[in-house]
Amino acid sequence: MQVIEQGSAIRSIVQALRCSGKSIGFVPTMGALHEGHLQLVRAAALQNDVTICSIFVNPTQFNNPDDYKLYPRSLEQDTAALAEAGCHYLFAPSTSDMYPEQSVLRFSFGVLEEVMEGAHRPGHFNGVATVVSKLFHLVQPHRAYFGQKDLQQVAVVRQLVIGLGFDLEVVCYPTIREASGLAMSSRNKRLNSEQREQAAQLHQALLRAQVQIKNKSAAAIQDDIAAYLAEVPQLQLEYFEIADPATLQPVPNPGAAAEVALCIAAYIGPVRLIDNMIVKPGQVI
Incomplete structure (x- = not known):
């Protein structure tokens, strides 16, 4: 595997x-x-x-400076893991290479960014769209791969691809979980053992909501999940939403929908985690 640090270099490789x-x-x-x-x-x-594969901790998508500073960085271990997984090129640019000047670009994704992550992290998706656009221009992929854990991000990227006419396919793969059910996340590295145990309650909350989806209103399920998670000592719920998987707009009567997304965000101590689950209410037993 070859490690490339300059945007001009990866562009030349890609063109060839x-x-x-x-x-x-x-x-x-x-x-x-x-x-x-x-x-x-x-x-x-x-x-x-x-x-x-690119590794770049993008400063423009962090609305909390401390979160950016504390974001885990492990380039040496990551490089070894990528080589073993079959990666041919690792693009690991510097901030100055990606942002030679302060970015003044502004993207709008309409109602898609007015809910959940967009509502709680102002400017986040503008930063995501900016860096993803830059990376797509440099790498010119035929296919780009994302994980379902970042469901709203995937929806934003799909809209970005359509809106700017990128000639590529966005591929989304299911969330990978630890044995406890906790969604794998880079931020999990900041949790101690007790916090990791409590963080697993996020997945349990999604499972709890899933069995109620057929017969209860969204408001009733949200109240139940809030009460359930209030018993977890270091957990502070930020939101639990039942939404349309494509538009991410609220679904008040989930039992009547063909498919819904159960989306959750919470702080475990100082660490913010998200998770989601796609559910077909008609198939819930």
Whole structure:
């Protein structure tokens, strides 16, 4: 595997690959890789001639400066894991290379960014769209791979691809979980053992909501989940929403919907975690 640090260098490599007829699979990440990321890399390696992964902790998508500073960074371990997973090129640019000047771009995704992550993290999706656009222009992939844990981000990226006419396919893979049910996340590295145990209650809350989805209103389920998680000592619920998986708009009567997304965000101590589950109410027993 080759490590590339300059945008101009990865652009030249990609142009040569495309001219030779090679298909390119791309996995954009912020590093601190776990099995969820590596699943995407292996899928890209199977479905494309060449796999490129990026590691860049993007400052413009953090509305909390402390969160940016504390975000786990483990480039040496990540590099070894990517090579083993079948990655051909690791693009690991500097902040100055990605942002030679302060970005003044502004993206709007309408109602899609007015709920959940968009409502609680002002400017987050503008930062995501900015860096993803830059990466897509540099890497020019045929397919880009994302995880379902970041469901709203995937929806934003799909809209970005359509809106800006990127000629690529957005591929989404299911969330990979630890044995406890906790969704794998780079931020899990900041949890101590007690906090990890309590964080697993987020998945339990989703399972609890799932069995109620057929017969209760969204408001009733939300009240139940809030009460359930209030018993977890270090957990502070930020939101629990029942939404349309495509638009992420609230679904007041989930039992009548063909499919809904159960989406949750909470702080475990100082660490903010998200999770979700896609449910077909008609198939719930």
